[in-house]
Amino acid sequence: MNIKTPSVVRPKQAFYKSNNFQAYTIGAIPLLLIFIFNYLPMFGVIIAFKDYRFDKGIFGSEWVGLDNFKMFVSSNDFTRITINTLYLNAIFIAAGIISALIVAILLYEIKSRNATKVYQTLLITPHFLSWVVVSYMAYAFLHPSYGLVNSVIGMFGAEPVDWYSKPEAWPLILTIASVWKHVGMDSVIYYASMMGIDNSLYEVADIEGANAWQKTRYVTLPSLVPLISVLTILKIGSIFRADFGLFYQLTRDIGALYDATDVIDTYIFRTMRVVGDMGVSSAVGLMQSLVGFVLVMLTNYVSKKIEPDNALF
Amino acid sequence: MKKQKLLNQAIFNLLFIFVCMLVIIPFVLVVSASLSSEKDIVEYGYQIIPKNLDLSAYRYIFKNPKSIINAYKITFLFSVIYTFLSTLLMSMLAHMLSKRNLKGKSFFAFYIYFTMLFSGGLVPTYILNTQMLHLDDTIWIYIVPSLITPWYVFLLRTFFQGIPYEINEAAVVDGANEYTIFLKIVLPLSKPALATVALFMFLGKWNDWYTSMLYINDESLISLQYLLQRIMQNIKLIQEASYDTSMLAETTEIPSETVRMAMAIVVAGPALVVFPFFQKYFVKGLTVGSVKG
Numbered sequence: 001m002n003i004k005t006p007s008v009v010r011p012k013q014a015f016y017k018s019n020n021f022q023a024y025t026i027g028a029i030p031l032l033l034i035f036i037f038n039y040l041p042m043f044g045v046i047i048a049f050k051d052y053r054f055d056k057g058i059f060g061s062e063w064v065g066l067d068n069f070k071m072f073v074s075s076n077d078f079t080r081i082t083i084n085t086l087y088l089n090a091i092f093i094a095a096g097i098i099s100a101l102i103v104a105i106l107l108y109e110i111k112s113r114n115a116t117k118v119y120q121t122l123l124i125t126p127h128f129l130s131w132v133v134v135s136y137m138a139y140a141f142l143h144p145s146y147g148l149v150n151s152v153i154g155m156f157g158a159e160p161v162d163w164y165s166k167p168e169a170w171p172l173i174l175t176i177a178s179v180w181k182h183v184g185m186d187s188v189i190y191y192a193s194m195m196g197i198d199n200s201l202y203e204v205a206d207i208e209g210a211n212a213w214q215k216t217r218y219v220t221l222p223s224l225v226p227l228i229s230v231l232t233i234l235k236i237g238s239i240f241r242a243d244f245g246l247f248y249q250l251t252r253d254i255g256a257l258y259d260a261t262d263v264i265d266t267y268i269f270r271t272m273r274v275v276g277d278m279g280v281s282s283a284v285g286l287m288q289s290l291v292g293f294v295l296v297m298l299t300n301y302v303s304k305k306i307e308p309d310n311a312l313f
Numbered sequence: 314m315k316k317q318k319l320l321n322q323a324i325f326n327l328l329f330i331f332v333c334m335l336v337i338i339p340f341v342l343v344v345s346a347s348l349s350s351e352k353d354i355v356e357y358g359y360q361i362i363p364k365n366l367d368l369s370a371y372r373y374i375f376k377n378p379k380s381i382i383n384a385y386k387i388t389f390l391f392s393v394i395y396t397f398l399s400t401l402l403m404s405m406l407a408h409m410l411s412k413r414n415l416k417g418k419s420f421f422a423f424y425i426y427f428t429m430l431f432s433g434g435l436v437p438t439y440i441l442n443t444q445m446l447h448l449d450d451t452i453w454i455y456i457v458p459s460l461i462t463p464w465y466v467f468l469l470r471t472f473f474q475g476i477p478y479e480i481n482e483a484a485v486v487d488g489a490n491e492y493t494i495f496l497k498i499v500l501p502l503s504k505p506a507l508a509t510v511a512l513f514m515f516l517g518k519w520n521d522w523y524t525s526m527l528y529i530n531d532e533s534l535i536s537l538q539y540l541l542q543r544i545m546q547n548i549k550l551i552q553e554a555s556y557d558t559s560m561l562a563e564t565t566e567i568p569s570e571t572v573r574m575a576m577a578i579v580v581a582g583p584a585l586v587v588f589p590f591f592q593k594y595f596v597k598g599l600t601v602g603s604v605k606g
Contacts, residue, residue, distance in 0.1 A: 020415055022491030027409030027421065030402045030461050037441075037458045038428040044437025058440065103332070109325050121589055122333040124596075125340075128588040129581055130520035132542045136577040137339035139545070140346055146358040146570060148342060180336060188596050212321065244523070252545065268435050273527070278436050285434025293431045 048286045052278035068283035077267060085263040088171060089239045092178045097232060099183045101224070104190035105216055120191075123184030131245030134177060138250050142173070167260035170251065174261065177250055178243070189231070190224060197223045230303050237299035240264065240292045264288050340585075347371070347575035351568035359570075370571035374579060380532075380540060381579060388537040391455040392518040399460045400511045404503070406461065407469035408495050413478065429463045442528065449528040455521065455536070465510045468598070472506040473499055509598040512591050519584060541580045548573060 048068055050061040072078055103123065110116050126134070141149050142163040150160040163169055201219045210218070242263035251261045264284065271281035338361070346359045350367035357364060374381065409415065410422060432438075438458075448454040476499060484494050500507070525539035535543075548569040588595075 019485065019491045019494075020412070023409045023412045023415055026405045026491060026495060030406035030466075031421070031424070033402065033457075033461050034425060034428060036446075037438075037461075038432065041433025041437035041441055042431065044433045044440060047436055047440070052436075052440075054444065057444070106325060106328065109321070110329065111322060112326075115326060115329075119329045119333055121592055123336055124592060125585065125589060126336065127595075128516065128520075128585060130522060130538045132520075132522050132538045132545070133577055133581040134339075135545060136541075136574065137343055140342045140359045140574065141339070143359065143570075146354050148359050148361070151358045180339075184336075185595075192596075249522075249542065272436055272439065278440070282434060282436035285436055289431055289434055296430055 045286045048283040068279040081267045093235045100186035103187040126181045127185045131249040135249040165256040167257045170260045233299045233303045237296040347578045354570045370575035384537040384540045395456045395518045396515040410470045411473035425463045450531045454528045509594045
């Protein structure tokens, strides 16, 4: 992208200069907003090294060195929320990509355009809901006495389960919710990419007598590999960030489930809002940001190696 | 061969009908529960099809819908202002970035991009908004802090760069300044992209509960989704909102399960009817323009 534009319009140069100045003025307010709301908080990370108190403010609060970090790392919470975040996000990534891919491939097999549209619209609908509304749906399924799940397993003679005090069930519940909400939108990307596959490849496959599965296996999938790997890598780059709404709303922030569902983002929120320890909360936030930053750089480097066109920067 | 193909199509379609039903069941369950009587729920649990149609949950909510109507008003107000301002400001920034020969362009692109890589985190942001800017408990907290989303700035820039440069040159020759070019050429030519971005911004704001939870104590300023969240935690909030204290005696027998579900429908329903009409634009937002820093 480093092609120099030839300056053929030399007489107008002065004119362009004044237009350049005007362009800066157009961008000024948004740039200022970014400074205030994105860059100023970055300086605020010094709170992680202080014993922050509201009455003393950032500069008045005492320096405590790495105490906040030490306190967090030596607590039981550290291993729990780190493992939960990585483990659950890994499941979401795998389940999300596989389900979206399957839906896209099957959708591609359907010849009727109208039917495709209807299916796509229905599958995308959950995307328009907030996690709050989804938590109501989950509640209708999982309510210990009235929930649909307990009614169904009751028909097979099983005892009703109190899902909201059974942490071991929640990795599965959260995965189902995550896939349900995202599969429609995610499959759109793969579907769009499949539309771009050279049709002559399929024609050749037809002549060779390939069946639908063989065409999928030897034409469609290989064409999607670059996209799949890049999307996977991008998601791995943000594996340290949890979807706060999913973890906070669906579990209804019930303490009995923390063992399985407490993740870095919910922990940061709770430490700040409920416990009120700004220092530790900010220290955990800083660690998350730094690890996240390193991961993005790393994954971007890897994806550049695989497919230079698809690297982010 | 032809028969085989028809059979295949039938199988694939049946499969999708099944999958779509799985996706829709949660919706059906909530709608059906909201239309049931409390007695049936207690006796049979939540059902896919209501045993007896009963509108009393809705009647209960609409007896005194003040807090819901207020939440709708506030949410609509800040969503509209936010959508307009953020789309405008992001396209201003994108326009600057899409200029050819602009000095410092790559610096600005990096300046914006870096915010996607690293952030100060929750605590510094919270202190900035509450202790320094004092945005908490005002409607501006919903609007101002999140006006610029880097991702959409780059999406718009990619789109603006696709506008033929000759139009720009011709305008300059005719004596147009940068403001005219932006307002009279770039914006009108980018309507599809602007609509896509605006819809994403609107959807995100409409579904916002997080901001209220963090920053709002004033009951009259809470968003719709947060109202719903609080009703999940405490069904009695409906009572407080809908009844005078003098009528408290009557509220002891609140049909809590059905009213809960009816609230979910009242909150999510209208959006669910409207948003799918714009699906085309949402899909476009995913597939149009790659994001490159």
